[in-house]
Amino acid sequence: MTSKALLYKRKILKELCFGNVLSALELSIRIEKSLPLTTRILNELVDEQILKESGYASSTGGRRPQRYSLVAGKMYVVSVAMDQLVTRIGIIDLQNCDISLSQKYNLVLSHNDASLSTLTKYINGFIKKSGIKKDKILGVGIGMPGFVDVDKGVNYSFLDHKGESIPAYIEEIIELPVFIDNDSSVIALTELKLGSAINTKNTMVINLGWGVGLGMIINGKLFRGNNGFAGEFSHIPLFENNKLCACGKSGCLETETSLLVVIEKAKKELDKGRVSIIKKIPADFEEACNTIISAAINGDQMAVELLLNMAYDLGKGIATLIHIFNPELIVLSGRGASAGNMLLAPIQHAINKYCIPRLSAYTKVIISTFSKSAELIGGAALVIENYDKKHSKQLITLLNN
Amino acid sequence: MTSKALLYKRKILKELCFGNVLSALELSIRIEKSLPLTTRILNELVDEQILKESGYASSTGGRRPQRYSLVAGKMYVVSVAMDQLVTRIGIIDLQNCDISLSQKYNLVLSHNDASLSTLTKYINGFIKKSGIKKDKILGVGIGMPGFVDVDKGVNYSFLDHKGESIPAYIEEIIELPVFIDNDSSVIALTELKLGSAINTKNTMVINLGWGVGLGMIINGKLFRGNNGFAGEFSHIPLFENNKLCACGKSGCLETETSLLVVIEKAKKELDKGRVSIIKKIPADFEEACNTIISAAINGDQMAVELLLNMAYDLGKGIATLIHIFNPELIVLSGRGASAGNMLLAPIQHAINKYCIPRLSAYTKVIISTFSKSAELIGGAALVIENYDKKHSKQLITLLNN
DNA sequence: TCGAACTAATTAAATTTTTTAAAAAGTTTT
DNA sequence: AAAACTTTTTAAAAAATTTAATTAGTTCGA
The missing domain is CATH 3.30.420.40 (ATPase, nucleotide binding domain)
Structure with missing residues (x-):
């Protein structure tokens, strides 16, 4: 096989990853090759049993296009x-x-x-x-x-x-x-290939966890910056709060908005004797997150308050992103996203306060539908990329x- | 002529705009066509007297490549x-x-x-x-x-x-x-095609003037956002200064860093009786800018102080950009750039204060070499694009x- | 219910483009 | 002055695209 044919096969396989089922014409457009060539390669791949024909797409007023997909257990x-x-x-x-x-x-x-x-x-x-x-x-x-x-x-x-x-x-x-x-780039890849950011060109994926990461999709591709360090959203100077950050500076976004900060604040409140269904914060980070988030979902006032305050501050950071990127979509992902829609109201509130309305009107903010598996699936996307x-x-x- | 040949001709002409002089091989790589095809089209264009052979490039150890350029007075x-x-x-x-x-x-x-x-x-x-x-x-x-x-x-x-x-x-x-x-996008195009950002992939061009505009070069192309509104750097929430901005919010970057603000501050200082070689600020915006900037260049303490304070605040905004984009280059352009290198020290100072060192180490900050003509030349780049x-x-x- | 109109897939031929290779023409290095 | 190197030119073969005609299946409206 020539090395070019191999390349084209790979391009087709790439398009069909992640459960995609596409017709010959669609594939021909995506790999930017002519239909006769695409068809030939497609037939070879079917003969080799790497691809299979998998039914027809619904008609758009004419013959129904044959659809192709990967065979399970091959890749x-x-x-x-x-x-x-x-x-x-x-x-x-x-x-x-x-x-x-x-x-x-x-x-x-x-x-x-x-x-x-x-x-x-x-x-x-x-x-x-x-x-x-x-x-x-x-x-x-x-x-x-x-x-x-x-x-x-x-x-x-x-x-x-x-x-x-x-x-x-x-x-x-x-x-x-x-x-x-x-890790944040990988989570953004998951949203781009399989999640809420499919087919978007210009999306910000926020990874709320230990800190606050940012994966940027620009012109439909993951953007990594000149040295791969882009998206250090955690440490933009946003507050004048005199709180020391892990990075050595003060006033970073992360000093107000991360699950680590929420955990610290919860501990302090409990120490001060505040009532809450939470009796003790577990030492393990993941368990601590789960404890606070599930308390909030169950209506615990302290937990709700802490999360909403964090979300509001995060919203101020998101306002900055909207001004700079004018994105079509912002996806809240990572461990913190499991707090779900509860976070959306304060974020939107902050956006309304800190954004020019003309700008914010064009950006949707949503919560990721992925659970903890986002990063694991994104690793696969990284290989396919x-x-x-x-x-x-x-x-x-x-x-x- | 086939429409394809016409397209290739345009691609070649596009590469040769703005005084570029390139060899057949370089052009072949840039238009992503084979060398035989590129040579053929090149010869046609020379026959049509739109292009001319213009000397040889220096040798890199072998035959010197023939270089081509546009003929003056044709386009x-x-x-x-x-x-x-x-x-x-x-x-x-x-x-x-x-x-x-x-x-x-x-x-x-x-x-x-x-x-x-x-x-x-x-x-x-x-x-x-x-x-x-x-x-x-x-x-x-x-x-x-x-x-x-x-x-x-x-x-x-x-x-x-x-x-x-x-x-x-x-x-x-x-x-x-x-x-x-x-206007800021157009200025960024000038820097990308003819200015300090030539051949860069990831550059932020700041347009310091009436407000603070931002043109972003990402992956070697101008990035405009989902609706063309990206780069609204002026209005990111950065200060807690309780100063009302033209946009209706308070604390925007623009409330501290724009030539308009400097002019206002200068007026107030003069009203308070502060000594300065400036006696009166002209009503015309452009003249007012020139007055203050040239006073600063001549060592007027008030003018210097106002410009340096502005530059320091701008540096805080630039620190945000560095965290988000990890750019290779930041170009300070627009009318304010005529204050020149004076601005660099306070900007760098702010970057050192507000940036993680690992990040800021990879980003150079420079002043544009263009004078007022930047926007006019950028308009040409817009057509060529x-x-x-x-x-x-x-x-x-x-x-x- | 039957064409008309439409869409998709297939095929083949003509055309275009790329690839490959070899040769020619200069330059630099040793 | 020869060897090594690079660019350009040329030509032929291979590959890919375009074009057009054909076949096949669907939908829609008369």
């Missing part, structure tokens, strides 16, 4: 979602985007080689345990906190490998293409069998 | 730069990007049809007076203040034409393709003669 991606304390690894069938298997590991991130080799061992072990052959796995996508330079493959905050490429190190050992990115760019031995094998 | 663009009170119209030779002729008109912008028809008359009269035949003019590019929706051709702040397209109206009368855009997209009768005529 997988391994995805890794990391935070400071816990790492989850999953394997995802690209046909339906289901997480076939996932596992949780305790891995405290530090800025040294040790975390990296541990991580690699975990991934390797996981793949073996999954029982899925490597030639069916397109690659490994890893979302991690910190300052990640995607091009250099370096994380300046964690997993230091003497400034050398992290993906290169892992690829060496597990023999699969590896891609890394910042690079699928028609980077050389992958796996597909060649798959296509030649 | 012009009419450019219009508007502000609230004054409109300048110029005609620009694309070969060397010189302003062949320009004229100033007093035109007070209002939100009605009258300004629009006056503007159209001025443009028409100017073209006639220039003595350049319309078949040599590729189009008209207009930069104007206000909320401009480029796609719809509508300005929501000024020049209302009952919500109908402004370019369509002008095109009808002057029979040339017309393009409009926001659309030159291989929109149908232009003019080029077909030009190429068929």
Whole structure:
């Protein structure tokens, strides 16, 4: 097979990932190739049993177009979602985007080689345990906190490998293409490919959790900035509150709006003797979040108040984004999104206060429908994003069998 | 000539605008066509005397590549730069990007049809007076203040034409393709095509004048937002100063950092009896700016103090941009840029205070080298940007003669 | 219910474009 | 002065697109 035909096949497979079912004409437009060429490649892929015909689309006044989709169990991606304390690894069938298997590991991130080799061992072990052959796995996508330079493959905050490429190190050992990115970018990719931001060109995805991350979709593509550090929304100077931030400055957005701050404030209130259905805040971050959010959902006044105040302050930050980007959509995602629609009213309130009405009128704010799986699925999107760019031995094998 | 060959010719001409001189190989890469095809088209264009061979590039270790450039006096663009009170119209030779002729008109912008028809008359009269035949003019590019929706051709702040397209109206009368855009976007285009932002992928251009505008270059292209309103940097909520802004809110960046604010502050100081080489601030905005800036350059303490304070506050806004965009470059442009390097120190000071060092280290801040002509030249860039997209009768005529 | 009008898919031929390769023409380096 | 290198030119082969004609299936309205 010529290398060009292979490229076109990849482009088609890429379009059909994540459960997409498309007609020959639609595919021809998306891969920007002529219909005869697209049809030929499509037929080859069906012969190779990687694609299947899957029914007809409804007619728009004429013959119904044949639709194509991936065959299940043929193409997988391994995805890794990391935070400071816990790492989850999953394997995802690209046909339906289901997480076939996932596992949780305790891995405290530090800025040294040790975390990296541990991580690699975990991934390797996981793949073996999954029982899925490597030639069916397109690659490994890893979302991690910190300052990640995607091009250099370096994380300046964690997993230091003497400034050398992290993906290169892992690829060496597990023999699969590896891609890394910042956790907020990965969550934004999920919203873009499978979530509320599908088909949008200009969307801001806010990752509310430990801090406040931002993934930006600009012109329909994830924007990472010049060194991959774009979206450091957490630390824009927004308040004059004299509160010291983890970054060393004061008045950062993060000093008022993050789940960590809410937890701290809740502790203080309880210490002051405030009544609440919450008796004690758990030490574990994830449990603490769940405790406060579910208390709020159950109507606990203190929890509601804390979350609403946070949302209002976040709204001021969002107002800044609207002025700068004029986005069509803002998606609230990440762990904090599980507080749900409760957050929307104060955010909208702040937007009304801090935005020129002409601008805010064009931007919708919504809550992500994804639960915790957003980052895991985004890791798959990360691999697919690079699928028609980077050389992958796996597909060649798959296509030649 | 086939329509495809015409398209390729336009792509090549587009690359050679603004005084660019390129080799066949460079052009082939830029228009993304093969070298044999590019060479063929190039030869045709030379035969038609629209292009000329213009010397050799220096060798990089082998045969010196032949370079090509536009022939002077063949292709012009009419450019219009508007502000609230004054409109300048110029005609620009694309070969060397010189302003062949320009004229100033007093035109007070209002939100009605009258300004629009006056503007159209001025443009028409100017073209006639220039003595350049319309078949040599590729189009008209207009930069104007206000909320401009480029796609719809509508300005929501000024020049209302009952919500109908402004370019369509002008095109009808002057029979040339017309393009409009926001003034800050146009200035950013100038920096991208001819100024300090050439070849950058990710640059913020700040238009310091009446207010504070922002033109964003993202992935090497001007970013306008979902409705063309992106870059409303003026009105991000940044201060808690209780100062009412023209937009109705308080604490906007613009309430501390714009030349208008500096002028107001200067007046107040003088009224309070402060000593200064400035005796009286002229009523005219442009003259007032010049007075204060030149006083500062001559060492007047009051003028220096006012400008440095403004620059420091602007630096806080720039810190926000750096956190969000991680840009490689920030260009300070517009009328305020004539204060020059004086502004850089306080801006850098503010960046150091409000930015995470890891981030700010990657961003350079510079002052534009353009004087007032930036907006006029940008209008030309606006036409060229659309030159291989929109149908232009003019080029077909030009190429068929 | 039956065409007319429409949309989609298929096929083949003509045309365009790219790729590949080789040769020619200069430059620089050694 | 030869070797190494780069760009340009040319030509032929391969690939892709365009065009047009045909076939196939749907919808809609008379």
